[in-house]
Amino acid sequence: MGTPGAGMAADIAEQPGVYAGLLEPAHAGPIAAVAAAIIERRPRHVVFTARGTSDHAALFGAYLAEIRLGLPAGLASPSAVTVFGARPDLSDALVVGVSQSGGSPDLTEVVRVARETGALTLAITNNPDSALAGAAELHIDVAAGHERAVAATKTYTAELLALLMLVEGIRGGTGAVPADELRALAALPALAETALADPTAPDLAPRYRFAARLVTTGRGYAYPTAREAALKLMETSYLPALSFSGADLLHGPLALADPDVPVLAVVGAGPGGAAMREVLTRLDERRADVVTVGPADVPGATARLAVPEVDERFAPLLDILPLQRLALALALARGEDPDAPRGLAKVTSTL
Structure with missing residues (x-):
C-alpha cells in the first residue's frame, strides 16, 4: 500500500x-x-x-x-x-x-x-x-x-x-x-505552476473537515469548473456537494446557503465573473461562508483560492487546479484515501 x-x-x-x-x-x-x-x-x-x-x-x-x-x-x-x-x-x-x-x-x-x-x-x-x-x-x-x-x-x-x-x-x-x-x-503551463504553488487550498481543508454539505457555483465557462469541483469533493471525501449555475442558485437553492454551508464560487475576470456579482451579494446577505476562486478579492468572501488572470476561455484550465488540491487535502483531513475512493473504478461501464 x-x-x-x-x-x-x-x-x-x-x-x-x-x-x-x-x-x-x-x-x-x-x-x-x-x-x-x-x-x-x-x-x-x-x-x-x-x-x-x-x-x-x-x-x-x-x-x-x-x-x-x-x-x-x-x-x-x-x-x-x-x-x-x-x-x-x-x-x-x-x-x-x-x-x-x-x-x-x-x-x-x-x-x-x-x-x-x-x-x-x-x-x-x-x-x-x-x-x-x-x-x-x-x-x-x-x-x-x-x-x-x-x-x-x-x-x-x-x-x-x-x-x-x-x-x-x-x-x-x-x-x-x-x-x-x-x-x-x-503561457498556460507556467501559469498553472503558479496556481499550484499557492498554499491556500490545503490550508483551508481543516476548516471544512466536519462540513455536512457544500455548494459550488459559477457562470459561463466557470460553471463546468463548479460542477467538476463538486464531483471531486464527492468522489474523494464523500462530502455531499451541490453544484449550481449562479443564475440557477438564485432560483430557490439560495435558501441552502447559511453560515454552516460553505460555498465555493468561481469568479473570473470577464462577463461570467461579472454576472456573479448579484449572486455574491445575495450570499453575503445570508452570511454564507464563501470562498472564491479567481484572480481578484471579492468583498465579503472568507478567503480566495488565487489564480492568475487570463481570458475567461482559458480560466477553467487554471481555476480547477486549487479545487483539485482542496479535494485532495480535504479527503486526507477526513481520513480517506483519494487515490482509491470506495465504490469507484477507473473505467465505469454504463448502458
Whole structure:
C-alpha cells in the first residue's frame, strides 16, 4: 500500500507538463488536422456525449462551440439511444464523444449510431486504442499519460485544452490555432505552476473537515469548473456537494446557503465573473461562508483560492487546479484515501 493521496498529488502536479506537451507540434498538429476536417464538413450544430468528469469537459466544449463558433450545442442523453432505442437524425451534426478511457459502452453506441445516421463523429480520449476512438471517424488523443489515482484530474484538464485548441483552430478557418491564440496558450503551463504553488487550498481543508454539505457555483465557462469541483469533493471525501449555475442558485437553492454551508464560487475576470456579482451579494446577505476562486478579492468572501488572470476561455484550465488540491487535502483531513475512493473504478461501464 502506498501513501494515501500520493497518486492524486502526482497527477495534479503533472498538469503543467501535460499542457506543454499537448501544445507541442506532435500533438497540436493532429488536433489541427481534425479541426480542418470539421471545417470542410461545415456541421450546423454540435452534440456532445460524455459521462462523469468528461461530462464537465463536454459542457465546457458546448460553451466554446456556441460562444466562439456560433453553433448550437448540447449534451446528448445516452440512454435515449441505449435504453430506449432512439435513432435521432444527426446528419448535419458534429457528434463528439468525450471520455478519458474511451471504454464506456453507452458513449460508443451513441457515436456509432450518430455515424450511421450521417453525423461527423469525433472521439476525444486518453486512449487511442479504445472502443470509442475506433467507433468515431476522427480522434483526438489528449496525451495525458497514465493517471495513477481513480479520480480524474490531469485527464480532465487535458480534455479542456484539447477542446479549446480544436475550437480555436476551427474558428481560425484553417484548423491551426491562430498565432496570437497560440501565444496566449503557451503561457498556460507556467501559469498553472503558479496556481499550484499557492498554499491556500490545503490550508483551508481543516476548516471544512466536519462540513455536512457544500455548494459550488459559477457562470459561463466557470460553471463546468463548479460542477467538476463538486464531483471531486464527492468522489474523494464523500462530502455531499451541490453544484449550481449562479443564475440557477438564485432560483430557490439560495435558501441552502447559511453560515454552516460553505460555498465555493468561481469568479473570473470577464462577463461570467461579472454576472456573479448579484449572486455574491445575495450570499453575503445570508452570511454564507464563501470562498472564491479567481484572480481578484471579492468583498465579503472568507478567503480566495488565487489564480492568475487570463481570458475567461482559458480560466477553467487554471481555476480547477486549487479545487483539485482542496479535494485532495480535504479527503486526507477526513481520513480517506483519494487515490482509491470506495465504490469507484477507473473505467465505469454504463448502458
